[in-house]
Amino acid sequence: MGDVVIRMCFNAHHYFVFLAAQHELVMKHNTPLKTRMEAEPQPAAPEKAAQQVPAYLTGAEIVVRALQDQGVDTLFGYPGGAVLPVYDALFQQDTITHVLVRHEQGAVHAAEGYARSTGKVGAVLVTSGPGATNAVTGLTDALLDSIPLVCFTGQVPTALIGTDAFQEADTIGITRHCTKHNFLVKDVNQLAQTIHEAFHIARTGRPGPVVIDLPKDVQFATGTYHPPEAVKTHYHPQTRPDRDAVERAVAMMAEAERPIFYTGGGVINAGTKASRLLNEFVRMTGFPITSTLMGLGAYPTSDKQFLGMLGMHGTYEANLAMHGCDVMINIGARFDDRVTGKLSGFAPQSKKIHVDIDPSSINKTVAVDIPVVADAASALEMMIEIWRAKGYKAKAEPLAKWWEQIGVWRNRKCLAYKPSSDIIKPQYALERLRDLTLDKDVYFTTEVGQHQMWAAQYLRFDSPHHWMTSGGLGTMGYGLPAAVGAQMAHRDALVVDVAGEASTLMNIQEMCTAVQYRLPIKVFILNNQWMGMVRQWQEMLHGGRYSQSYTEALPDFVKLAEAFGGVGLRAEKPADVDRVIAEMLKITDRPTIIDVCVDQRENCFPMIASGKNHDEMILADTAVAIGDVITGEGKKLV
Ligand SMILES: Cc1ncc(C[n+]2csc(CCOP(=O)(O)OP(=O)(O)O)c2C)c(N)n1
Numbered sequence: 155m156g157d158v159v160i161r162m163c164f165n166a167h168h169y170f171v172f173l174a175a176q177h178e179l180v181m182k183h184n185t186p187l188k189t190r191m192e193a194e195p196q197p198a199a200p201e202k203a204a205q206q207v208p209a210y211l212t213g214a215e216i217v218v219r220a221l222q223d224q225g226v227d228t229l230f231g232y233p234g235g236a237v238l239p240v241y242d243a244l245f246q247q248d249t250i251t252h253v254l255v256r257h258e259q260g261a262v263h264a265a266e267g268y269a270r271s272t273g274k275v276g277a278v279l280v281t282s283g284p285g286a287t288n289a290v291t292g293l294t295d296a297l298l299d300s301i302p303l304v305c306f307t308g309q310v311p312t313a314l315i316g317t318d319a320f321q322e323a324d325t326i327g328i329t330r331h332c333t334k335h336n337f338l339v340k341d342v343n344q345l346a347q348t349i350h351e352a353f354h355i356a357r358t359g360r361p362g363p364v365v366i367d368l369p370k371d372v373q374f375a376t377g378t379y380h381p382p383e384a385v386k387t388h389y390h391p392q393t394r395p396d397r398d399a400v401e402r403a404v405a406m407m408a409e410a411e412r413p414i415f416y417t418g419g420g421v422i423n424a425g426t427k428a429s430r431l432l433n434e435f436v437r438m439t440g441f442p443i444t445s446t447l448m449g450l451g452a453y454p455t456s457d458k459q460f461l462g463m464l465g466m467h468g469t470y471e472a473n474l475a476m477h478g479c480d481v482m483i484n485i486g487a488r489f490d491d492r493v494t495g496k497l498s499g500f501a502p503q504s505k506k507i508h509v510d511i512d513p514s515s516i517n518k519t520v521a522v523d524i525p526v527v528a529d530a531a532s533a534l535e536m537m538i539e540i541w542r543a544k545g546y547k548a549k550a551e552p553l554a555k556w557w558e559q560i561g562v563w564r565n566r567k568c569l570a571y572k573p574s575s576d577i578i579k580p581q582y583a584l585e586r587l588r589d590l591t592l593d594k595d596v597y598f599t600t601e602v603g604q605h606q607m608w609a610a611q612y613l614r615f616d617s618p619h620h621w622m623t624s625g626g627l628g629t630m631g632y633g634l635p636a637a638v639g640a641q642m643a644h645r646d647a648l649v650v651d652v653a654g655e656a657s658t659l660m661n662i663q664e665m666c667t668a669v670q671y672r673l674p675i676k677v678f679i680l681n682n683q684w685m686g687m688v689r690q691w692q693e694m695l696h697g698g699r700y701s702q703s704y705t706e707a708l709p710d711f712v713k714l715a716e717a718f719g720g721v722g723l724r725a726e727k728p729a730d731v732d733r734v735i736a737e738m739l740k741i742t743d744r745p746t747i748i749d750v751c752v753d754q755r756e757n758c759f760p761m762i763a764s765g766k767n768h769d770e771m772i773l774a775d776t777a778v779a780i781g782d783v784i785t786g787e788g789k790k791l792v
């Protein structure tokens with residue numbers, strides 16, 4: 155049978171009648187039926203005829219057009235009844251690549267990986283009800299780590315909202331607390347501006363996830379499309395710093411005797427310009443610099459002014475320098491509890507400068523002396539300009555003494571570990587991974603646990619946007635889908651998910667996605683057969699009573715990789731490590747799981763136990779074997 159063209163005109167309420175007719179045709183002729191939604195062209199309103207001609211499109215077409223106009227080239231999603239019109243519109247275009255994930259949580263993490271590795275807004279499309287609720291963990295993750303996303307969720311038709319309709323969930327209610335903003339669009343004529351506003355909100359100020367809940371009838375209805383230029387946005391957070399505050403901050407820095415830069419994810423979010431300016435300013439001043447987990451890569455970690463990451467598993471020198479500093483320059487970090495430890499003992503003799511784009515982060519947990527509400531790039535630009543214009547110089551003698559003290563702390567070599575020729579130490583595997591990939595453009599993602607902290611400590615991050623980890627929420631299952639997103643954005647780069655075996659299983663289904671799109675991601679599992687981080691805490695807090703942290707049944711990861719259509723490799727002895735890394739690097743068309751069987755008992759140090767000060771670190775060689783190392787109030791903290 156040749157092509158038959160049937161033109162039908164219906165409104166959303168006739169949709170189900172249409173579906174039934176379509177089904178009957180398919181059954182009768184036993185042939186797939188391709189339908190195409192086309193909006194009836196409508197004449198422009200007479201008074202607007204002279205202006206730019208508005209396009210009349212269906213809601214579904216408006217979604218696609220708005221995504222195209224926002225420069226979206228990749229959309230991560232999973233279909234379902236409530237978003238079929240949008241899927242139909244996607245079918246009929248070829249500028250946006252839709253990546254079919256295998257779970258909606260995977261879609262959001264993949265979009266996070268895409269966003270974090272490109273600096274662009276990540277885009278997600280999921281259906282109503284379970285599609286939306288499955289996305290909630292990813293949205294919360296993006297909110298806590300300030301990742302810009304726009305997530306479309308299908309919704310039941312407007313007339314059915316509130317009736318407990320099939321696959322109805324109160325997406326707006328559920329996502330209110332895990333998004334920067336959310337919208338329910340009831341009028342197709344509001345759809346285009348809502349989408350453009352959502353992208354603006356996601357990327358402006360402190361970035362974050364925005365949800366657009368889209369009832370099915372709105373996707374079918376016909377309305378006017380407005381391009382981004384025609385849309386007035388109402389959200390204009392302050393991004394330029396107050397000059398007076400920056401002048402006072404820079405004057406304080408010039409007087410400092412024991413200064414330290416403490417930088418965070420805000421520098422990465424402010425774009426590569428912010429990282430460039432940070433490099434310039436840190437080198438101009440000669441001050442030491444440390445970074446949070448989220449900020450790694452904004453300043454090269456291999457540089458001698460860099461003291462390593464700070465915080466709970468930060469280096470000895472970074473934490474002691476934070477504790478002993480007299481001027482702390484916080485740029486784009488939020489005094490997270492993993493960083494501050496016990497608040498009353500946090501950097502007790504310091505004056506604090508805090509640059510943050512989000513005014514609600516200022517004085518939230520730590521009172522500061524000079525707050526600067528601004529985006530990191532603008533603040534750094536002004537700091538450099540003022541430092542130069544006033545001819546400021548760091549106080550040479552006290553700064554030299556400060557570096558001398560830091561040198562003593564550095565000599566403690568807090569990341570040293572006992573090597574072994576028999577058993578693979580996780581630190582050794584990471585050192586080899588680092589050294590054997592130095593000549594490559596590597597994007598690292600991680601899961602959550604000990605391996606994540608070791609990755610932060612032992613890998614090298616010399617440029618921004620190459621490190622993706624779940625810092626705020628600590629979401630096991632983040633790394634594999636985030637690697638999918640990063641590899642979609644950087645097809646020729648090396649993308650490695652440093653993983654734990656327990657975390658990997660949380661979103662293992664995304665191996666299918668990687669196979670489907672021929673993504674050569676590497677899932678580098680430091681397999682200790684334990685939920686290592688849980689075991690470490692049980693060892694230190696609960697007298698070594700290992701309640702449910704040993705995973706007695708684990709899959710054979712080599713066979714599992716093969717079952718998905720990927721490649722599986724295993725290293726059992728230290729001598730195998732270089733070989734499996736070399737082998738994994740040869741694979742360019744499929745994902746690889748590398749099962750690195752590591753020491754099951756290794757713990758992650760240094761560690762500042764909950765509720766302790768920065769100068770009360772536990773180091774590998776001073777750690778008590780098993781016992782209640784963490785006691786009292788600290789035990790109640792996470
Ligand atoms: C979704 C989720 N559930 C539970 C936790 C608590 N948790 C933190 S680390 C961890 C163990 C992770 O084990 P694995 O992935 O094997 O990493 P390892 O610590 O052994 O390197 C658990 C259960 C979490 N962070 N996320």
Ligand SMILES: [Mg+2]
Binds near residue numbers: 603656684685
């Ligand atoms: Mg483990």
